[in-house]
Amino acid sequence: MLELTLILLVILSIAALQTRSLRNAVIYLGVFSLAISFVYLLYHAPDVAIAEAVIGSTIATILYLVALQKYKIFTIYYRLQESEIEDTHYFSRYKLQLVKSLEKFCTKQELEAQIIYSLEELDEILTKHQYALIIEEHEEFISIYAHHENYMLDKLEFFLDNEPAFIRPYRIVKMEEIEGEVME
Amino acid sequence: MNEHSKLLTKTLGFVFPFILVFGVYMISNGHISPGGGFQGGAVMASVFICKYLIDPMKDVSLYRVQWVEKLALLFIILLALGFVATGLNAYFTFFLPYYLIIMNILIGLKVACGMTIIFYRFVYYESR
Numbered sequence: 001m002l003e004l005t006l007i008l009l010v011i012l013s014i015a016a017l018q019t020r021s022l023r024n025a026v027i028y029l030g031v032f033s034l035a036i037s038f039v040y041l042l043y044h045a046p047d048v049a050i051a052e053a054v055i056g057s058t059i060a061t062i063l064y065l066v067a068l069q070k071y072k073i074f075t076i077y078y079r080l081q082e083s084e085i086e087d088t089h090y091f092s093r094y095k096l097q098l099v100k101s102l103e104k105f106c107t108k109q110e111l112e113a114q115i116i117y118s119l120e121e122l123d124e125i126l127t128k129h130q131y132a133l134i135i136e137e138h139e140e141f142i143s144i145y146a147h148h149e150n151y152m153l154d155k156l157e158f159f160l161d162n163e164p165a166f167i168r169p170y171r172i173v174k175m176e177e178i179e180g181e182v183m184e
Numbered sequence: 185m186n187e188h189s190k191l192l193t194k195t196l197g198f199v200f201p202f203i204l205v206f207g208v209y210m211i212s213n214g215h216i217s218p219g220g221g222f223q224g225g226a227v228m229a230s231v232f233i234c235k236y237l238i239d240p241m242k243d244v245s246l247y248r249v250q251w252v253e254k255l256a257l258l259f260i261i262l263l264a265l266g267f268v269a270t271g272l273n274a275y276f277t278f279f280l281p282y283y284l285i286i287m288n289i290l291i292g293l294k295v296a297c298g299m300t301i302i303f304y305r306f307v308y309y310e311s312r
Contacts, residue, residue, distance in 0.1 A: 046218035050210070054226040059299065062233055066307055 002042050008035050026064040033057035074111040074152075076102060077118050077125050077134045098135070098142065105159045109152065142170040196234045203231050211292035215284040224288070225295025232300045236307060246304055253297035260290050 012035060016028035033056030040049040078099075099115060106113035118125060122145070125134055132152070134145040146153050157172060207228035214220030232244070267273055267283055 047220065047223065050219055050223040051226065054223060054230065058230050059226065059233065059303070062237075063303070063306060 002039065005035055005039050005042070009039070022068055023065070026061060026068070029064075030057045030061040033060070074106050074109075074113050074132045076113060076115045077131050078115060079122065079125070079134060079136045080117055080119060101160065101163050102133075104163075105156060108159070109155065111152075144170060144172045146172065146174060193238050196238050200231065200234055200238075203227060203234065207231070207292070207296075211288050212285065214288040214292075215281060221288040221291025222295050225292040226299060228292065228296040229299030229303070233303055236303070244300070244304060246301060249297050249301055253294055253301065256290050256294040256297065260287070260294065263287065263290070 009032060012028050012032040016025045016032065019025050019028065033052055037049040037052040037056065040046075040052060102115070103113045120128075122134065122136065125131060126145075132146065133156075136143045136145070144156075153172065153174075160170065207224045209224075210219035210227060211221055211224035214224065263283070263286065267279075273280065273283070
């Protein structure tokens with residue numbers, strides 16, 4: 001029994017290191033704490049086992065999860081033309097509506113929206129900055145650029161389709177395609 | 185975590201009093217069975233975490249909890265100094281188990297208050 005649990009501990013710790021999502025790693029650590037408290041019990045240390053089970057697998061896990069929840073920031077770059085910045089009326093009604101919709105989406109997904117208005121070229125933003133979305137406005141539609149592994153994209157599309165206040169046509173471009181264009 | 189799962193709310197609401205009773209049992213029987221002030225206090229602090237999961241509302245006065253914690257620390261020091269450091273424990277041997285129980289209760293109170301403060305402080309105040 002003891003050997004089995006020790007092997008399980010090794011497997012769990014490797015799993016916690018190798019997993020891609022942080023949330024999974026936290027859960028693996030919680031299970032690890034529970035297993036190691038069982039090992040303490042087998043070594044005749046029930047006091048330590050209780051403390052480990054309560055603190056390691058309950059309080060620490062929940063604190064980690066809350067911390068992960070808190071530090072989710074959704075960075076949105078809004079690309080503007082230079083003439084739009086000089087013009088004092090560059091916040092057109094459509095822009096405000098779009099920004100409002102995006103903020104609503106972020107609060108719904110428990111993300112914190114950080115909107116940056118930028119004058120830089122698209123390639124510059126793509127290569128230099130950490131971004132979640134890049135928005136570029138054309139005359140008759142809006143382009144939304146995103147990384148192809150961005151898992152919020154489907155939800156965003158669903159949200160924008162169902163948002164009654166958001167009427168402008170838009171297209172979503174995934175970043176891989178852009179890289180292809182640049183390569184050509 | 186802000187999505188209110190009905191299943192979680194109902195289950196935790198049912199388990200809530202049992203955790204509290206278990207914590208009290210662990211503290212009061214700490215001197216003869218596994219457990220003790222620290223472990224029992226940690227179990228009781230997890231009650232507050234359950235409360236946060238059920239209903240994330242800030243209605244615990246942290247100031248008051250802090251006050252109770254400081255008072256518990258003061259009593260721990262006073263009791264230890266007054267009973268052990270003065271050598272009274274050699275004469276009043278019948279009082280020893282009661283001394284352990286009182287100490288465990290005080291330590292449990294202090295640990296529960298401290299962990300609650302850490303948790304609530306972290307959840308409600310600490311952001312970027």
